[in-house]
Amino acid sequence: MTYPNHPSGHPQQPYGEPHTVPFPVQPPPRHRARPAGGPAPWAEPPEPWVREPAPAATLAPAPEQAPAPAPAKGGRDRYLDLLRAVALVRVVVFHLFGWAWLTVVFPSMGVMFALAGSLMARSLSRPAWSVIRSRVRRLLPPMWAFAAVVVPVVFLLGWKPVREEGIWWFLKLACYVLPIGTPPFPWENGSESGLLESSWAEQALGPLWYIRAYLWFVLASPLLLKAFRKLPWVTMLAPVGLTAVIGTGLVTVPGTAGEGLVDFAVFGSCWILGFAHNDGLLKTVPRYLSVSLAAILMAFALWWASGHLTEEGWNLDEIPLAQSAWSLGFCVILLQYAPSWRELPGRLAGWDSLVTLANNRAVTIYLWHNLLLMATFPIIDQLWEVPWVGDHLGTYIDASYNTLALILIWPLIGLMIVSVGWVEDVAAKRRPRLWPNGTGKPRARH
Template identity: 65%
Template sequence: MTHGYTTGTGTGPEPTPSYGIPQQRATDPAAGATDPAVGATPPPPVVGAAPPVAGAAAAPKPPSGRDRYLDLLRSIALVRVVAYHLFGWAWLTVLFPSMGVMFALAGSLMARSLKRPALGVIRGRIRRLLPPLWAFSVVVLAMMFVGGWNPVKDPDNGGTWGLVKLINYIIPIGAPPYPWQIGSNSGLLENTWAVQAAGPLWYLRAYLWFVVASPLLLWAFRRAPWPTLLAPLGLTAIVGTGLVTIPGETGNAVTDFAVYGGCWVLGFAHHEGLLKRIPRYLAVSCSALVMAFGLWWASGHLGPDGWDLNDIPLAQATWSFGFVVILLQYSPSWQELPGRLARWDKLVTLSNNRAVTIYLWHNLLIMATVPIIDQAYNLPFMESERATAALDSTYMLWMFFLVWPLIGLAILAFGWIEDFAAKRSPRLWPNGAQRARTRRGD
């Protein structure tokens, strides 16, 4: 499987930049009590909540404010996404399955919010998701059109259908069209930049369908928790192994839903308290077996990039599922980051408040580092072969360090749209510093 939406196996993998790195589809978007895809803390529960899982003890009362453990997990997931898309290291998908973690956190928050009327919750989630997408779409589509792309004449998306598919840049219900080649390799951005920029939009599609399906999924989970929890793994074994093939983007969407559906429902289990009822030794032991199966399956079905689990749906689903169970079993529900982790508090807060902005823009910003770093070759001391060789050998590291200031600029330029979408007062740099000063009485 390769990148974007136009591949035939669609496991929701992550596209890597094409700077000599094999390409995949984009994954890996996305607060303690903040939904990664909407960047807003859900309102507190109200009276009239649905009954708990059958046979399960009442869910533990969550601490007031944000769960900083979940915030930390989301921040780690975002950093891992950026690193993977830049370096393309397959082992990162094993080290930390970011998308499984992010879908699980979003599922937990969705279950919390569904104590209110479902239609209002869905409307609120969609409202918070769309304005940041629109800002991104305006910029990317303008760049494509200026670069000479005509969706009507596109050989892959041509005619009226190409125009109709542009709606996915407004409401991500399907796969957005984009040119596979635009510009030239000698241009400001290399000629597959559109593929890389639009690749991460698969996550918004998957998230949107999970949100819409959540009232039904939560209803099923509360009546039959274990079948609902394990059903996505069974579906992945059917549609993610070639046993049943669904062609085109419908197949991609179904496979994405199956692969990460178990993690989404694990978020329900976390919120409802089901995971806490399982003895930790049993949960960890069973999770280890599920993860071992995932690695065993991957070993016999390696893709073009080896152990990249994004190319192996069943391995991705089982490894992510077991990994998330262990993370949520050990969930300490911190109200503040403890010990040395406290030094990262502001960055964790910022990344959670701007998770959508970071996820949407990071791939395009990774590519933007290239023309900036290339200017270094024009410096006088770079006439030395040793200096040129040193820059060549450390090029990717310079990209990694440079992309974070660029992401910071994107947060300043576009991040406030997340506040607007959530009907909050716009903030340029919401890292919690003002709240901390207020708490100290400064």
């Protein structure tokens, strides 16, 4: 999304999924594999949104038991787990290819916030302070592990304090510890070797917008839940109205506080819709009525988007009001028709272990996927150095460059899960596990 009155048009972490411009669709020329070359730059226009992004769920850390639409006995709702896994995959694919239509076909960020809101509402049957403390404890260590790797590299590559900001610049660095605001990062921080493209830090740190937004929602949830249970429909629709004011340029809130407020407004209705799902409120509304109203809201979103297209076309991540309305309507339909699955049915059962793994490592996948996507390109470049392959298959490598990156990203994500994913278990006070896909054990009940 483009922000008015900002010199670059893109403040540090605009709302939505991070980094909506894809990696270069046209594969790099053969000479990129040479030492003098480097991977093609990853153009940046969201990442949060990225402005996927990205990203990259609900990205609620190590998700707790997902509620059924109505009170149910213990166990996870595998339908909600499946939605979360699909949302993560969609974020990764979008950040690689940048296909704007994906934001319409499946609004991942809205889905992830709706699922997180449902989990939060269920947890708030316990004392609010203990729930907030537990959620913050589960959220922060994975972010600290990520920042402990990326931030030192940024400094090593020449990032320096902004003299004009004085002590305030150092105070903003504390957002890497407690992300109440947007953590600072350099817009350009490439290495002279060419291994890191100049906007790599912006791309890598893009997903932190989601951590900030999630934290805001967690802190506000006790009050939001009280308001929802008193005035449910007004509370649910209020964020869409707020987006119409601050997300359209009608009123501009400057600085990082404005960025956070826009995120909060855009996805607030989805979060509160999660409350409605947990409380069973959606089931009290006739299905034909809720679906009809959702369709009207989604039609409005498309109409609004059609008149406010950016250079990225139908990328709803760049059109706040359209994103807010479309995501809410989309999630209403998903949750109105939600089955209560204790096991994935039919052919979906074959994906059970991967769905379990994605849910147990949602924060890890989301935080690291942008950086890992960038890592795929220099790896693919090495194919030109393999005898015979570069000379005889170079044309095919060029033509399938992004496809090769899509294939390579998954083992890289798997490697990162094994390397640092266990931090999510430590944060949740569980025994660390390297590959928690549920195989060979009864499914965990949280």
